[in-house]
Structure formats: C-alpha cells, structure tokens
Amino acid sequence: MEKLSFPELSIYRESNDYIIHNFQLNSWVVLNEKEYMIASELIFNKKSVGELIGVIEDKNLVNYVVNLLLLYKIGFRGELPQDYNDYFLNVNNSLEGMKPSVVYFVTTYKCNLNCIYCYAESSPQRSMDGDLTTEEALNMFDEIKELGAKTIVFTGGEAFLRKDIFELMEYVKSLNMKVNVITNGSLIQNKKKAERLAKVANLVTISLDSMNENEHDKNRGKGTWAKAKNAIDLLLESGCNIKINQTITKNNLFSSEQILKFTKRNKIQLKIIPTSSLGRGKNDELSQSLNQDERREFEKELYRLSEEDLENNNYSSIKQFEHRKHCGHGSGEFSIDSKGNVYLCKLMHEPNMLAGNIKAQELSKIYHQSPLFIEARKRTVYNLPECKKCTFKEFCGGGCRAIQASETGDINGTNYLECIYIRKSFRKQMWNYFQKSKKEVLI
Numbered sequence: 026m027e028k029l030s031f032p033e034l035s036i037y038r039e040s041n042d043y044i045i046h047n048f049q050l051n052s053w054v055v056l057n058e059k060e061y062m063i064a065s066e067l068i069f070n071k072k073s074v075g076e077l078i079g080v081i082e083d084k085n086l087v088n089y090v091v092n093l094l095l096l097y098k099i100g101f102r103g104e105l106p107q108d109y110n111d112y113f114l115n116v117n118n119s120l121e122g123m124k125p126s127v128v129y130f131v132t133t134y135k136c137n138l139n140c141i142y143c144y145a146e147s148s149p150q151r152s153m154d155g156d157l158t159t160e161e162a163l164n165m166f167d168e169i170k171e172l173g174a175k176t177i178v179f180t181g182g183e184a185f186l187r188k189d190i191f192e193l194m195e196y197v198k199s200l201n202m203k204v205n206v207i208t209n210g211s212l213i214q215n216k217k218k219a220e221r222l223a224k225v226a227n228l229v230t231i232s233l234d235s236m237n238e239n240e241h242d243k244n245r246g247k248g249t250w251a252k253a254k255n256a257i258d259l260l261l262e263s264g265c266n267i268k269i270n271q272t273i274t275k276n277n278l279f280s281s282e283q284i285l286k287f288t289k290r291n292k293i294q295l296k297i298i299p300t301s302s303l304g305r306g307k308n309d310e311l312s313q314s315l316n317q318d319e320r321r322e323f324e325k326e327l328y329r330l331s332e333e334d335l336e337n338n339n340y341s342s343i344k345q346f347e348h349r350k351h352c353g354h355g356s357g358e359f360s361i362d363s364k365g366n367v368y369l370c371k372l373m374h375e376p377n378m379l380a381g382n383i384k385a386q387e388l389s390k391i392y393h394q395s396p397l398f399i400e401a402r403k404r405t406v407y408n409l410p411e412c413k414k415c416t417f418k419e420f421c422g423g424g425c426r427a428i429q430a431s432e433t434g435d436i437n438g439t440n441y442l443e444c445i446y447i448r449k450s451f452r453k454q455m456w457n458y459f460q461k462s463k464k465e466v467l468i
Contacts, residue, residue: 127357135183144303204225281297302428355401380395
C-alpha cells in the first residue's frame with residue numbers, strides 16, 4: 026500500500042492529547058496517545074499503511090487514524106491536491122475590490138453614561154453639534170447600499186440619544202440591509218420601545234459587566250445595572266435577538282460564570298473581553314485595567330469555564346478549513362462617525378486614520394481610492410512581520426489592528442502577551458471542537 030504524503034505540520038499538546046495542525050489548509054485532528062503513536066509513524070517515520078497494519082495488532086485503530094488524517098486533509102495520497110494551489114493563490118490575492126460587509130455608524134459621540142473604560146471616550150459632556158442631519162444620514166445609507174454592504178451597526182456614544190434613531194434604522198431595513206444596534210440599554214425602558222426595536226433590529230448588543238449590580242455599576246455608573254438588566258428583560262420578552270458584551274476590569278474580574286449561565290439560559294450571545302488600551306482604557310488607574318497577573322487569572326477563569334462548556338456540550342464555533350487573512354479594517358468593515366468622517370474601523374477614530382468625509386467626497390471614492398484604505402487592504406497575516414511566522418494566523422486574522430496599534434504604537438505591530446493568550450485560546454477551541462466531530466466520523 027502506498028505511503029501518505031504530508032505537508033509541514035504543527036503539533037500541540039492539549040489536555041493530554043495531541044493536536045496535529047495542517048496550518049496551510051487550516052485543518053486539524055485531535056488524537057490520544059495511542060492514536061498519535063500511529064500517526065507519528067506515518068508522518069515522521071514515513072511508514073506505509075500496510076507496514077503499520079503488519080506490526081500493529083489493532084487494524085481497526087490504524088484504519089481509523091488513517092481515515093481521520095485523510096478526511097481532515099492532514100495528509101493525502103498521490104499528487105498534491107488542488108487545495109494547496111488554492112491556498113497559495115489566496116496568499117497572493119489582493120483584497121482590492123472587495124466589497125464591505127459591515128459599516129459602523131457612530132450616531133453621536135455624546136452618551137448619557139461615562140464608563141471608565143470607554144474606547145470612544147464618550148460622555149454626557151460630548152456635543153451633538155455638527156452631527157449628521159436626518160437627511161444627510163439617509164443619503165449616507167444609500168451610498169453604503171451602493172457599495173454593497175449588507176449590515177449597518179448603529180453605535181455611539183449612545184445611539185438612542187438621537188431623536189430620529191428609529192427613522193434611520195427603519196430606512197436601513199427598507200433597503201434590505203441588516204440593522205444591528207450597540208447600546209447601554211438605559212433608554213430602552215418600556216415595552217413599546219422594546220417591541221419597536223425588536224421589529225427593526227436583527228441584533229441588539231447591550232453592555233452588562235456582571236450579574237452583580239455593584240460590580241457593574243463600578244464600571245459604568247450608579248444605577249446603570251438596573252436599567253441595562255431591565256432593557257434585556259424587555260427585549261427578551263419582545264423576542265429580540267440579543268448579545269451581551271462583558272468588559273472585564275479589576276472591579277469584575279471573576280464575574281463571568283454567572284453571566285455565562287444567564288446568557289445560556291436565555292439563549293443570548295456573549296462576548297467577554299478584558300479592558301483594551303483604547304480611549305479611556307489607556308488610563309490604567311481610571312479604567313481599572315488588568316495587570317499581567319490579573320490577566321493570567323482572567324485567562325484561567327475562561328479556561329475553566331470552557332472546560333464546563335465542553336461537559337455541557339457547548340463546543341467551539343471555529344471551523345475546519347476556515348481562512349482569515351485580515352481583521353477586516355478597511356475591507357470587510359469600516360466606520361463613519363456622526364460628523365461624516367470615514368475611518369478604517371470603529372476603533373480607529375484617530376486623526377491619522379481619517380480617510381475622508383462624506384460631506385466633501387463621495388463615499389465610494391473614499392473607500393476605493395483613499396491611500397489609507399488601499400494600504401489597509403494590503404495588510405494581511407501573510408505580510409505582517411510577526412503574524413506571517415505564526416501557525417494560528419488564519420484563525421485570528423492578525424488580531425485587532427486597532428488594539429495592536431494602540432499597544433505597540435505601530436499598526437503592523439504585535440503585542441506578544443496578547444498573542445500568548447490567543448494561541449492558548451485557539452488550542453483549547455481546537456480540542457473542544459474535536460470532542461464532538463471526532464465521534465461523528467465513521468470508521
């Protein structure tokens with residue numbers, strides 16, 4: 026029997042198992058000690074399947090491992106498959122000409138809250154003077170539609186401070202684009218408003234930092250927990266699709282378990298992130314950002330919770346053969362603020378990231394011709410200095426360039442501590458994924 030061929034692979038240890046990762050096709054298998062011994066004979070000692078069957082008593086196990094390696098394209102028989110040519114083509118392909126998928130509209134920088142870590146530095150003191158009029162915003166949505174975008178995300182500041190917010194969202198809906206909203210929830214305090222929002226919005230994201238009122242209020246202001254929780258309850262009652270963003274600070278370091286239980290029970294999406302170094306997050310004392318030791322504790326807690334997820338059949342959402350070459354800034358997504366300024370992404374509202382203004386220039390010209398956008402679309406995991414050496418690059422797409430730029434001072438830079446956490450997270454997700462999928466493979 027002919028030998029299998031294998032590309033360059035990476036091997037990781039996780040929970041006493043071995044992960045074999047074909048990082049070109051971004052596929053992997055998870056094997057126990059006995060299974061890995063068989064795989065290593067095929068991969069590293071170049072044994073044929075026939076040779077192994079001749080010396081290993083359990084022929085079914087040998088066939089099982091071989092089938093796994095072929096099914097997930099860790100190895101192949103015969104000529105180099107077309108998948109590899111497609112991969113190298115993808116590496117060299119430019120993102121130029123790519124249509125945006127999501128556009129973030131910062132409705133206003135003004136907010137009724139003054140959260141300690143706000144990346145946009147929004148507050149009640151920010152002015153709404155000069156914000157786009159209703160007519161200007163409606164015309165902007167027409168231009169976004171012509172670009173090919175599928176989703177508008179209404180954010181802020183606080184989107185519901187705009188008196189025309191429902192008119193704007195309903196117009197976007199009439200254009201057959203998805204309407205997503207990010208809000209603190211404090212202005213969604215009656216059933217009528219919640220029901221109207223549920224009808225127009227495909228997804229409403231509300232910030233809730235803890236199920237403990239005091240912990241949340243330390244981050245976002247006294248009385249904010251009660252209003253956020255009431256908004257969530259009203260939206261659930263209205264049948265709205267909800268997501269919760271939980272930001273971790275020193276104030277709520279060990280608060281994820283209860284909020285995870287709440288979101289699971291109510292079928293709510295959840296995103297858990299530590300405070301970033303953007304906006305007010307740059308001030309560690311003000312924002313109560315995690316130090317290195319606290320960050321490690323946070324990671325351990327998430328790791329423990331992911332173990333419980335596995336036991337409860339909640340598997341990772343990462344996919345085999347998925348390729349992310351870019352975080353999306355300036356290609357898959359970009360941002361327009363309340364003054365009409367166009368930026369590469371919602372987290373890059375810095376003067377050096379300003380690509381143009383829709384009051385002075387057509388949006389399509391800004392998107393297709395701005396040097397900032399053109400350069401952004403060339404910035405991929407295959408040419409970022411540190412990313413191009415990493416075998417996990419196509420899972421994370423190079424990470425968030427805004428956060429990396431904030432922490433390193435270079436939009437092409439890499440925060441090594443962040444990468445350590447990301448790699449650990451992906452190893453765990455790869456292992457979690459396979460506990461289900463492996464059982465579905467027919468021997």
